[in-house]
Amino acid sequence: MLKALLSCKNGKAILVLNFPNNPTGYTPTVKEAEGILDAIKQAADLGVNIVAVMDDAYFGLYYEDLIKEYIFARLVGLHPNVLPIKIDGATKEEYAWGFRVGFLTFGIQDPLVLEALEKKTMGSIRSTISCSPHLSQTMILDALLDPEFEMQRKERNKVMEDRARRVKEILADGKYADEFEPYPFNSGYFVCLRIKHSDAETLRIHLLNQYGVGTISLAKTDLRIAFSCLELKDLDRLFELIYQSCKELNQCYIKL
Numbered sequence: 001m002l003k004a005l006l007s008c009k010n011g012k013a014i015l016v017l018n019f020p021n022n023p024t025g026y027t028p029t030v031k032e033a034e035g036i037l038d039a040i041k042q043a044a045d046l047g048v049n050i051v052a053v054m055d056d057a058y059f060g061l062y063y064e065d066l067i068k069e070y071i072f073a074r075l076v077g078l079h080p081n082v083l084p085i086k087i088d089g090a091t092k093e094e095y096a097w098g099f100r101v102g103f104l105t106f107g108i109q110d111p112l113v114l115e116a117l118e119k120k121t122m123g124s125i126r127s128t129i130s131c132s133p134h135l136s137q138t139m140i141l142d143a144l145l146d147p148e149f150e151m152q153r154k155e156r157n158k159v160m161e162d163r164a165r166r167v168k169e170i171l172a173d174g175k176y177a178d179e180f181e182p183y184p185f186n187s188g189y190f191v192c193l194r195i196k197h198s199d200a201e202t203l204r205i206h207l208l209n210q211y212g213v214g215t216i217s218l219a220k221t222d223l224r225i226a227f228s229c230l231e232l233k234d235l236d237r238l239f240e241l242i243y244q245s246c247k248e249l250n251q252c253y254i255k256l
Helices: 002-006 030-045 071-075 111-128 134-145 149-172 200-211 232-255
Strands: 012-018 049-055 082-089 102-106 180-182 190-195 216-218 222-226
Touching: 002 030, 012 030, 030 049, 030 071, 030 082, 049 071, 071 082, 102 111, 134 149, 149 180, 149 190, 149 232, 180 232, 200 216, 200 222, 200 232, 222 232
Parallel strands: 012 049, 049 082
Antiparallel strands: 082 102, 180 190, 190 222, 216 222
């Protein structure tokens, strides 16, 4: 990362960090997060101006020993050459799917700079979105103020964790390894599979048309699975169908 930051033209860099990551479902370990922060600090010390954008849409959905605080918080005040910006929302963190309520947080201590950024942001919103969704904003605000909300959110987090752990158990078995394997994942809503023999888009279409299973293909080899929307009891069957579909497609290729 340090090498990439130092190679940016005119000493300016925009760095986007998305953890838990979409599509892989990966979040850095504590040690890896420290390495990211060190690289940013070193680049800033050497004169690089960095806008560090944190896409924290899935923050808090952690299932292993990972960094449990916002990297954004560690970047605030880290260096005068670093401008941290946090982008998050209620859609994933608060399970308000479809509400599309987002937040921007600028990690700036200078009130004059902050005021200027706020005005520019407001102008950009007016010129693009124009009318914000007041109904969903109001519903989210009321939910956040409810004294039982945090308990309910933790209950949903536990549901997600149980699903993620079951996915790990299924994929750790090794019985599907000849056709696909997961990229490292430890958080969030997704697991991403590396498909070894079939084309991922062809596999996606086959799964949808033959079995009514919806997935997302990424490039030629990667298939994203959203375990977030599956019941625990359906996870085993899902991966059986993916494996079966891989075999069916392989047979088609052999016949050709």
